[in-house]
Amino acid sequence: MSVRTEPAIKIAPKSIRRSWILGGLLIIWVAVAQILQGKATLELAVPDNSKFTAWAGEVADSIRDNRNDGLAFKYFFNPIREFIDGFVNIIREFIAIPNGSSSIPVLGWLGVISLIGFVVFAVSNVRMAFAAMALTFACGALGLWTDSMDTLxxxxxxxxxSLAIGIPVGIWAGLSDRVLKVVTPILDLAQILPTLVYLAPLALVFLIGPASATIATMVYSIPIAVRLTAFGIRGVPTSPVEAGTSxxxxKRQLLRKVQLPMSSRTIIMGINQTVMAALSFVVIAALIGAPGLGKPVIDALIIRNVGDGFVAGIAVVLIAIMLDRSTSAAITKKETFVPPSEADRKRRKLALIIAGITAIVGIVLSRQMVWAAFFPKQIDISSQVANVSDFAVTWVTENLELLTAGLSKAVTVGVLNPLESILANSPWYLTITMITLISLILGGVRSAIVSATLLIAVVATGLWYDTMITFTQTIVATMLTMIVGVIVGVWIGRSVRAERALRPILDAGQTLPAFVYLIPMLGFFGPSRFTAIATGIVYSIPIVVKIVGQGIREVPVNMVEAATSTGSTKWQLITKVQLPAAKKSLLLATNQGLIFVLAVVVIGGFVGGGGLGYLVLLGSSKPELQGKGLVAGFCILLLGVMIDRIAQYMVARNSAPKH
Amino acid sequence: MVRNKRVGAKASVLAAAAALLLSACGGAGVDAEASAAPSGDAALAECGSYAIAMHAWVGYTASAQVITEVAKANGCDISQVTLAEAGVTYDAMESGSVDLVVEDWGGGRWQEWADRGALVEVGDNGNVGIIGMYVPQWMADEYPDITDSANLNKYADLFVNDESKGKGAWYEGPPGYTTIGEKMVSANKLNFTVLPQGSEAALIDIFTKAAENKTAAIGYWWTPQNFLAKVPMARVNFPANDWTDPAEASGLTDYPELPLMKLATPKVMEANDAFTKIVKNFKWTNDDQNQVAADIESGTDPAVAAQKWIDANKATVDGWLK
Structure with missing residues (x-):
């Protein structure tokens, strides 16, 4: 430990000097911003286009006009669409929609549940198999069997x-720095660019229906698979790799025998997160005519029926939990694998055969008996669940108003308004100068150049003011996400029990469609920028918690034991050992927290967030402003890249060899 | 790894066995019982199959559902496709994926598609969109002259909140609607900040709370929308309207009345079957729509709510089929 603290003392004077300069800069910024408040803010009225957005609109129009290029459709888009539609429909006919001339899918409800039970049992254990069957059954009990199967x-x-593309690319990016450098900006683009920006073009090319919805989902979920796979491969300690090489x-053996097995936990987490990402798209998918649970969510939203919305939302969460637990159980089982005795193996074999026969009986029954084919209507707990949800939301709205209103007011008046007044409501040149100077101090020359370039690009688009409004909200939302996420992440990283208890809540945060809690959020906080932030962090906190928790858990046991034996307190253990050792995970968590916040900026536009999110919504429903919506989407991307790069340069600089 | 492979092999054997079994029994049991139900009638041949775009507001659901029920009763094969409004829907019409929009508020935003022959503007559906700026009824009672736009500045202080930068908060309509709030504020020199609201739900929340807690609010609202029947509000009157194209509006005057439009694909217009007639002739009043919408909002299944109105208005419905 003494080795660690020594350099920290050495660099102290420098970092103190740096924070003095930073403090000074901030004071100057606030002062000058006060004097020049409201000047040169480049505010553009909502219905107006800038030169650039008008041009973008024209370009989009001309692409639209020229799309009757028959060859591209015949040999490229149509085959892709047909392949994906076909693939989706084969699975749907298996479990969801009538198959061919039959009036039921290949498997009735009992058949689906039997099959799920058997598969989960084969890859993990009995408990998990029953849990998965129960969760699937619950979807039916919510009165949403067919929609649930469509979503599944x-x-x-x-x-x-997504995995077929994401994992190979992820492995490649994990092995080669150059590949990682090339794909990272593409991943940023795909993850941050709001879906609504590319949804209409996708539907234009691939038509409405399952294919467009699947592609829209893949655009968002492939980057997650790539990132986590690459991260896992890179996280493999160098010694086994070196041992292998010597x-x-x-290379191929190294990958298969060392790197892949050693990073399998992270890769499985990547698969989980890919599943979660795919499930967070059910409502968006419904907007372009795809089947599934998005439709009941929208139907409930239309008549503002909070309870029914939750019923459909909960079905999404149940499916998420079912898929997530089954994949996790499979990997845990693999890890704790102790060579079984002959008797154990025989018993297991027998159990598998029994399970298999039971599953086949269930499947056959589901094709022969009406009761096993169509989910029984008598089993329906949807109205009870709807009532409980309604009651809970009403109760919070009525009884916790002081708390919700107070929280909203504190953040709005205490943080949002002051930050907005210096970022958005002061002259643009002041903001650019100050951000550039700050990133120079924090991250060095290269970071300053990146910030200045990206900010000037934003000015050139004409959407400077809206970008700064969104920037303000993004900073606040990311900060709140990180504060809550790191605290909870450390907690679940240190306590298995806490992890078990919180996991369903985290899954719900990530997969419960925002449209389900939009109306309750409005009820709690009213339409405002804070409400936009609140809806954003519901979605982004879980990923931060999960990554941080995973990082803490992976801190080598001997480090923790060494610290404990030298008498470190719990607090010291966390701040001096576990968090520093999990630094890489913290970085990934910050990156993903930010990206998830930006991914739901558009949702904030629905509830009074204004800024770029609202412009994206506007562009998707007003053809004359489509260019503005498109450019707003790209400005969200520029913001994301800028914040992320400043953070990276800052970290790279501070963790440079301190000798 | 070795063990996993074994499990995999076993699973695939089982799957193969299951597949054999499945093909052997072929689901005959269930189908035999299910096919006991009557399966469509011969009239189906006369009317084609069509897809209606479904948009996310209850008035739309009411109109679309009534058309669906009438068309089905006349032998048409109707499917409903939930879709985002405007561009996505027009593109879907161009590619032939959907055939009908029953209520478009866009005031001509479809023109580009109509020019290309992708869709046809069939005419209005009888509903008239009335858009305006509203305050909760209690404000109109307490400050009777507030409903005159000329007096708004006198009361601007009442509307200030944390979001509105020291001026009055002016809650603007959702993105899909015709909105000229910024022009109205600047042309009338109103001491208000326009706050864009992304959704109908946000506005409903504002007006509901304003009525319940007697707080001040001024916001965009419209009929036909059955919400006004539940939470009374008063319209703020601006000088009479003088524009139709929002791009040319001066901002000094109020919103115009907007006939809500039916849009259909050329396929529908050329088919000359029962559906063509229904689409061309469908017309009903704001009151009609509000009746059905109110039933749907109170939890009635849309199909049942539509059928109830159809049964009560036989003469009107028969008129559409002539």
């Missing part, structure tokens, strides 16, 4: 296709 089929298709193993 769509998710399955999107996840398989023993003369080939």
């Amino acid at each position: 089929a769509m998710t399955f298709a999107a996840v398989i296709l 023993m003369g193993t080939t």
Whole structure:
């Protein structure tokens, strides 16, 4: 430990000097911003186009006009659409929609549940198999069997296709720095660019229906698979790799025998997150005519029926939990694998055979008996669940108003308004100068150049003011996400029990469609920028918690034991050992927290967030402003890249060799 | 790894066995019982199959559902496709994926598609969109002259909140609607900040709370929308309207009345079957729509709510089929 603290003392004077300069800069910024308040803010009225957005609109129009290029459709888009539609429909006919001339899918409800039970049992254990069967059954009990199966089929298709592309690319990016450098900006683009920006063009090319929805989902979920796979491969300690190399193993052997097995936990987490991402798309998918649980969510939203919305939302969460637990159980089982005795193996074999026969009986029954084919209507707990949700939301709205209003007011008046007044409501040149100077101090010359370039690009688009409004909200939302996420992440990283208890809540945060809690959020906080932030962090906190928790858990046991034996307190253990050792995970968590916040900026536009999110919504429904919506989407991307790069340069600089 | 492979092999054997079994029994049991139900009638041949775009507001659901029920009763094969409004829907019409929009508020935003022959503007559906700026009824009672736009500045202080930068908060309509709030504020020199609201739900929340807690609010609202029947509001009157194209509006005057439009694909217009007639002739009043919408909002299944109105208005419905 003494080795660690020494350099920290050495660099102290420098970092103190740096924070003095930073403080000074901030004071100057605030002062000058006060004097020049409201001047040169480049505010553009909502219905107006800038030169650039008008041009973007014209370009989009001309692409639209020229799309009757028959060859591209015949040999490229149509085959892709047909392949994906076909793939989705095969799975749907298996579990969701009538198959051919039959009036039921290949499997009735009992058949689906039996099959799920058997598969989960085969890859993990009995408990997990029953849990998965119960969760699937619950979807039926919510009165949403067919919609749930449609969503399951769509998710399955999107996840398989995403992994088929994402894992190989992720492995490649994990092995080669150059590949990582090339793909990172593309991943940023795909993850941050709001879906609504590319949804209409996708539907234009691939038509409405399952294919467009699957592709839209893949655009968002492939980057997650790539990132986490690459991260896992890179996280493999160097010693086993070196040992392998010195023993003369080939690259391929190294990958298969060392790097892949050692990073399998992270890769499985990547698969989980890909599933979660796919499930977070059910409502968006419904906007372009795809089947599944998005439709009941929208139907409930139309008549502002909070309870029914939650019923459909909960079905999404149940599917998420079912898929997530099954994949996790499979990997845990693999890890704790102790060579079984002969008797154990025999018993297991027998159990598998029994399970298999039971599953086949269930499947056959589901094709022969009406009661096993169509989910029984008598089993329906949807109205009870709807009532409980309604009651809970009403109770919070009525009884916790002081708390919700107070929280909203504190953040709005205390943080949002002051930050907005210096970022958005002061002259643009002042903001650019100050951000550039700050990133110079924090991250060095290269970071300053990146910030200045990206900010000037934003000015050139004409959407400077809206970008700064969104920037303000993004900063606040990311900060809140990180504060809550790191605290909870450390907690679940240190306590298995906490992890078990919180996991369903985290899954719900990530997969419960925002449209389900939009109306309750409005009820709690009213339409405002804070409400936009609140809806954003519901979605982004879980990923931060999960990554941080995972990082803490992976801190080598001997480090923790060494610290404990030298008498470190719990607090010291966390701040001096576990958090520093999990630094890489913290970085990934910050990056993903930010990206997830930006991914739901558009949702904020629905509830009074204004800024770029609202412009994206506007552009998708007003053809004359489509260019503005498109450019707003790209400005969200520029913001994301800028914040992320400043953070990266800052970290790279501070963790540079301190000798 | 070795063990996993074994499990995999076993699973695939089982799957193959299951597949054999499945093909052997072929689901005959269930189908035999299910096919006991009557399966469509011969009239189907006369009317084609069509897809109606479904948009996310209850008035739309009411109109679309009534058309669906009438068309089905006349042998048409109707499917409903939930879709985002405007561009996505027009593109879907161009590619032939959907055939009908029953209520478009866009005031001509479809023109580009109509020019290309992708869709046809069939005419209005009888509903008239009345858009305006509203305050909760209690404000109109307490400050009777507030409903005159000329007096708004006198009361601007009442509307200030944390979001509105020291001026009055002016809650603007959702993105899909015709909105000229910024022009109205600047042309009338109103001491208000326009706050864009992304959704109908946000506005409903504002007006509901304003009525319940007697707080001040001024916002965009419209009929036909059955919400006004539940939470009374008063319209703020601006000088009479003088524009139709929002791009040319001066901002000094109020919103115009907007006939809500039916849009259909050429396929529908050329088919000359029962559906063509229904689409061309469908017309009903704001009151009609509000009746059905109110039933749907109170939890009635849309199909049942539509059928109830159809049964009560036989003469009107028969008129559409002539």
